[in-house]
Amino acid sequence: MQIAIIGGGAAGFFSAIHVKENFPDAFLVIYEKSDKTLSKVKVSGGGRCNLTNGCTDINDFSEAYPRGARQLRKAFGHFDNKDTMRWFEDRGVPLVIQDxxxxxxxxxxxxxIIDCFMNEAKRLNIKIELNAGIIGVEPIGNQIELEFEKGSKVFDKVIVATGGSPKRAGLAWLENMGHEIEEPVPSLFTFNMPSENIKTLMGIVVENPSISIQGTKLKSDGPLLITHWGMSGPAVLKLSAYGARILSDLNYEFKIQVNWVNIRQTESVLDDLYAVVLRNSNKLLLNFRPYSLPERLWHYLLERGGLSKELTWGQLGKKSLNKLVNILTNDVYTVSGKTTFKEEFVTCGGVSLSSIDFKTMQSKVCPNLYFAGEVMDIDGITGGYNFQAAWTTAFIAGKLL
Ligand SMILES: Cc1cc2nc3c(=O)[nH]c(=O)nc-3n(C[C@H](O)[C@H](O)[C@H](O)COP(=O)(O)OP(=O)(O)OC[C@H]3O[C@@H](n4cnc5c(N)ncnc54)[C@H](O)[C@@H]3O)c2cc1C
Structure with missing residues (x-):
């Protein structure tokens, strides 16, 4: 059997290794268009490679995928994060799970990780060809012809593991074959706020606010980081991933509402503030921060609400307290533009899952053609989820069912 893998990234290597373990006698070659394999693995996780996530709850794990959650949930039954950890540790790569x-x-x-893959590729006699970009794929009977800049070759089975394509044109060769394409747009980005003064608080992390996007149902919560260009941190990155398509349609111009205390009922926040007034009536607003808000943020919010820091809590009337409740629970900022998070760009969109049989990862329009990794319309939030999707889909594709 002659087998080709298109793409020498995470999914390409992982599927190649499994193909050779399942079919030791097959001839297998990885075609990589650039002059290097595994370049994203190399730079991933700030050079440390966050290869999966230790989350043990399957519901929470699947929820980390704005696209592909339903399909991956079943696929994890074949190969999940525990399997990933075992796989690497069995091959001499000890791992650590952070807090x-x-x-x-x-x-x-x-x-x-790269050394592990290269050793496995050598052991299993996997051929790797660099500077070998595939520009077209043509089914010929039950076989598949791959076209290069110069010439072509015929294979019995082909796995496409070309990664995310930021432009639809990069997927034209797959679209021309009849695969549905979900328009690619960026996921995982931070929010730019050029006109907002909150940027002066850069470096502050707020533990658990909730944020939502005005005029949409998009909401998230978790740590929020104020940066010198706007807002970042897990709460923002999650929102950018879940809202990738909607925010692209809005051309990254929208308003966010921040609930700094993550309490939806404004009456309970008002009750909390009345309790503060009762217990701390002689203290200056400056000196007593409710909800343990970071000091600089609290002073900023007081100013934003037009409340003097020199007032005592006891001096606040109902109107001032309502103003405070409003600023704590419904603080609105204008977002204009986005910034890539630590260069960790991930693509929302790609080959539609409706064109793929997820039990086998085989194309529904071209028999003997399989998919693995980010080329598909699958993506996760930060935390190792994107690599886990690559390992899981590559494991299944590698069975060549
Ligand atoms: C800076 C950065 C940091 C990241 N950090 C993390 C992290 O810590 N944890 C995490 O889970 N995810 C991380 N990600 C996301 C993760 O790297 C990707 O989701 C993952 O690499 C996808 O694997 P893949 O094999 O599908 O695609 P890729 O790793 O992109 O590999 C695809 C390969 O195919 C090649 N190729 C493309 N087209 C062709 C063609 N026509 N012919 C031949 N070869 C072709 C490409 O050159 C490339 O080598 C990070 C991403 C970036 C950019």
Missing amino acids: DNCVFPASQNSQS
Whole structure:
């Protein structure tokens, strides 16, 4: 059997290794268009490679995928994060699970993952061809012809693992074959707020506010980081991933509502503030912060609400308290533009899952053609979820069912 893998990234290597383990006698070659394999693995996780997430609840795990959650949930039954951890540790790569559940090689160096893949590729006699970009795929009977800049070759089975394509044109060769394409747009970005003064608070992390996008149902919560260009942190990144398509349609111009205390009922916040007034009536607003808000943020919010820091809590009337409730629970900012998060760009969109049989990862329009990794319309939030999707889909594709 002659098998080709298109793309020498995470999904390409992982599927190649499994193909060779399942079919040791097959001839297998990875075609990589650039002059390097595994370049995203190398730079991933700030050079440390956050290769999966240690989350043990399948519902929480699946929820980390704005696109592909339903299909992946079933696929994790074949190969999940525990399997990933076992797989690498069995091959001599010890791992560590951080407190935030992100999983890294104990070496804290992505090279350990690359070395592991290269050793496996050598052991299994996997051929790797660099500077070999595929420009077209043509079914010929039950076989598949791959076209290169110069010439073509015929294979019995082909796995497409070309990664995310930021432009639809990059997927034209797959679209021309009849695959449905979901328009690619960026996911995982931070919000720019050029006209907002909150940027002066850069560096502040707020533990657990909730944020929502005006005029949409998009909402998230979690830590929020104020940066010198706007807002970032898990709450913002999650919102950017779940809202990737809607925010692209809005051309990244929208308003966000921040609920700094993450309490929806304004009456309970008012009750909390009345309790503060009762217990701290002689204290200056400046000196007593409700909800343990960061000091600089609290002073900023008081100013924003037009409340003097020199007032005592006891001096606040009903009107002032209502103003405070409003600023704490419904603080509106204008977002204009986005910034890529640590260059960790991930694509929302790609080959539609409606064109793929997820039990086998085989194309529904071209028999013997399989898919793995980010080329599909699958993406996750930060935390190792994108690599886990690559490992899981590559494991299934590698069975060549
Ligand atoms: C800076 C950065 C940091 C990241 N950090 C993390 C992290 O820590 N954890 C995490 O889970 N995710 C992370 N991600 C996301 C993760 O890297 C990707 O989701 C993952 O690499 C997808 O794997 P893939 O094999 O599908 O695609 P890729 O890794 O992109 O590999 C695709 C390969 O195919 C090649 N190729 C493309 N077209 C062709 C063609 N026509 N012919 C031949 N070869 C072709 C490409 O050159 C590339 O080498 C990060 C992404 C970036 C950019």
